[in-house]
Amino acid sequence: MEQQCGCRQKPDRYVSFEGIDCAGNARRIMECIDRHLEIPGRNNSFWEYFNKKRSGGSGPKPDDLFLIHCNINQVRELFETWEDEEALHLLEQLEEECC
Structure with missing residues (x-):
């Protein structure tokens, strides 16, 4: 999206x-x-439920964006707990642009 000055605007979902x-x-x-849950001790009953939902094991298989949006606080907590700044930045971007 170009403004009159020729500058490129930041994408705006609205x-x-x-x-x-x-x-x-x-x-x-x-x-x-997935990378976090492969590490022993990071998986728990919530993430088992999450992966079951993800695979469609308890109904229609949701797309990734919908599943993340529905569980955004738990996803954020996972990344915060393990101090994954890169993943937190990506999550924030997704939340602002797509959710």
Whole structure:
């Protein structure tokens, strides 16, 4: 999106989703979650439930963006607990641009 001065504006979901890769960013967050849960001691009953929902084990399989949006506080807590600043930044971007 170009302004009259020729500057490129930051993507704004309230104007258009053009230039925003919601599905790709949600997939990257899921990869971050997976990376954390592969480490012994980080998985618990919530994340087992989350993965069951993710696979469609308790109904229709949701897309990654919907599942993250519905559980954003738990995802944020996982990243905060393990001080994953990169994942937190990506989550914040996803929340601002897509949720």
